[in-house]
Amino acid sequence: MRSTVAVALAAVTVVGAGCTSHRADPGAFRPGAADAGDSYVPGRGNGGYDVSGYQLRVRYDPATDRLTGRATVTATATAALSRFNLDLIGLDVSRVTVSGAAARHRRDGGELVVTPPRGLPRGAGFTVEVDYAGVPTAVPDGELGNGGFLHTADGAIALGQPESAATWFPVNDHPSDKATYDIEVTVPDGLAALSNGVPGERTSAGGWTTWRWAERAPMASYLTTLVIGDYRVETGTHAGKPMITAVPANLPATGPEASSLARTGEIADFLASRFGPYPFDSYGGIAVTDSRIGYALETQSRPVYGPGFFRGGRPNPSVVAHELAHQWFGDSVSLARWQDIWLNEGFATYAEWLWAEHDGGRTAQRAFELRYAATDWSQPAVDPGRAAMFGDGVYQRGALAVHALRRTVGDETFFRLLEGWTGQRRGGIATTADFVAYAEQVAGRPLRPLLDAWLAGGVAPALP
Numbered sequence: 001m002r003s004t005v006a007v008a009l010a011a012v013t014v015v016g017a018g019c020t021s022h023r024a025d026p027g028a029f030r031p032g033a034a035d036a037g038d039s040y041v042p043g044r045g046n047g048g049y050d051v052s053g054y055q056l057r058v059r060y061d062p063a064t065d066r067l068t069g070r071a072t073v074t075a076t077a078t079a080a081l082s083r084f085n086l087d088l089i090g091l092d093v094s095r096v097t098v099s100g101a102a103a104r105h106r107r108d109g110g111e112l113v114v115t116p117p118r119g120l121p122r123g124a125g126f127t128v129e130v131d132y133a134g135v136p137t138a139v140p141d142g143e144l145g146n147g148g149f150l151h152t153a154d155g156a157i158a159l160g161q162p163e164s165a166a167t168w169f170p171v172n173d174h175p176s177d178k179a180t181y182d183i184e185v186t187v188p189d190g191l192a193a194l195s196n197g198v199p200g201e202r203t204s205a206g207g208w209t210t211w212r213w214a215e216r217a218p219m220a221s222y223l224t225t226l227v228i229g230d231y232r233v234e235t236g237t238h239a240g241k242p243m244i245t246a247v248p249a250n251l252p253a254t255g256p257e258a259s260s261l262a263r264t265g266e267i268a269d270f271l272a273s274r275f276g277p278y279p280f281d282s283y284g285g286i287a288v289t290d291s292r293i294g295y296a297l298e299t300q301s302r303p304v305y306g307p308g309f310f311r312g313g314r315p316n317p318s319v320v321a322h323e324l325a326h327q328w329f330g331d332s333v334s335l336a337r338w339q340d341i342w343l344n345e346g347f348a349t350y351a352e353w354l355w356a357e358h359d360g361g362r363t364a365q366r367a368f369e370l371r372y373a374a375t376d377w378s379q380p381a382v383d384p385g386r387a388a389m390f391g392d393g394v395y396q397r398g399a400l401a402v403h404a405l406r407r408t409v410g411d412e413t414f415f416r417l418l419e420g421w422t423g424q425r426r427g428g429i430a431t432t433a434d435f436v437a438y439a440e441q442v443a444g445r446p447l448r449p450l451l452d453a454w455l456a457g458g459v460a461p462a463l464p
């Protein structure tokens with residue numbers, strides 16, 4: 001994510017992650033945990049199972065703001081389950097089946113609690129089918145104000161970090177449980193329905209058009225998006241893969257939004273030369289004009305850009321570089337827990353520095369020096385607290401730490417390390433400790449004291 005506004009940093013309270021495991025008779029069926037044990041997002045995510053795929057079929061009518069959906073969730077029990085939870089905010093559930101058998105279900109706040117007719121043994125594969133409908137809602141305390149499902153003048157936008165997915169489908173809503181997605185969205189003829197991944201067949205019947213999207217690489221739930229409205233959609237290919245960009249139809253075809261998105265392939269290629277092969281089967285980007293979207297978000301393979309980045313009337317390749325860098329750092333290699341968000345934002349901010357240098361602007365070294373002089377070292381990059389997870393400590397100190405690492409190990413080792421990291425962890429999740437251990441392995445020397453000082457120390461570290 002990148003914000004167009006300064007984020008106020010509140011006092012930081014660090015709370016340890018809650019323990020959600022149980023020591024119990026291994027043969028007993030027990031309820032799955034109601035959250036992922038991540039103190040940054042209490043209640044989000046669930047325990048006891050691992051999702052491999054979501055098949056979503058939704059229909060949305062902007063005239064009534066009503067969404068109807070059927071979600072098919074394919075999962076494996078990681079514990080013997082008597083019941084389990086999915087996250088779902090608002091919306092009414094009419095029917096739930098587990099592997100074809102009707103299941104009891106009830107709601108508990110943002111949870112859908114499902115009790116299958118028989119317990120699910122540990123290791124068992126199962127599918128959950130949920131029929132649901134209603135008027136989707138925004139997430140009231142979304143970071144930067146506006147996450148979740150927003151009804152717009154001509155359609156809707158489902159977007160937001162760290163949570164948004166549960167406002168439009170039942171989900172294990174935590175990045176530690178990534179899955180593939182097949183998404184079908186039916187909207188009135190004439191409107192576009194954009195989402196993640198490779199486009200499929202588009203069909204129309206009875207005044208409605210169904211758009212199909214498939215994301216075959218594992219995707220964290222907050223990286224899903226749905227953008228419905230009157231858009232000018234450009235479909236092409238780049239490096240042999242589909243490239244889909246979209247800007248609102250009422251914006252000029254040569255405006256700053258369209259010209260920025262038109263550089264997506266060029267910028268992705270530059271980043272691939274630094275970070276390793278582009279990790280997904282499609283490219284793209286979506287510009288939106290709704291002023292409630294005060295940020296850009298790295299939704300997988302197709303980032304969404306809010307209007308604030310283009311107010312100057314000039315193209316903004318910097319924000320494109322930031323969101324595309326997240327395709328490696330955040331999307332392909334995802335967070336195991338939100339306290340390590342500098343692994344996303346530090347590298348995405350550093351990518352802005354790399355791009356500026358490549359594009360004839362200031363060098364990464366100069367950006368480092370300027371930022372070093374301006375940094376408040378009381379704000380840590382690692383475990384900054386929920387209130388500061390989108391603060392300068394995460395973004396700027398994260399980028400400073402990345403450049404300090406580069407200065408310390410040298411360019412050859414540094415870029416080999418980045419490419420190795422994104423290759424080895426492709427499609428998976430990681431923690432700060434994982435990154436430090438990998439960096440030490442590749443560099444063949446201790447780096448933890450250096451990274452600790454740059455990421456979390458309370459005073460300015462010595463320049464490397």
Ligand SMILES: [Zn+2]
Pocket residue numbers: 001002322326344345348
């Ligand atoms: Zn970001």
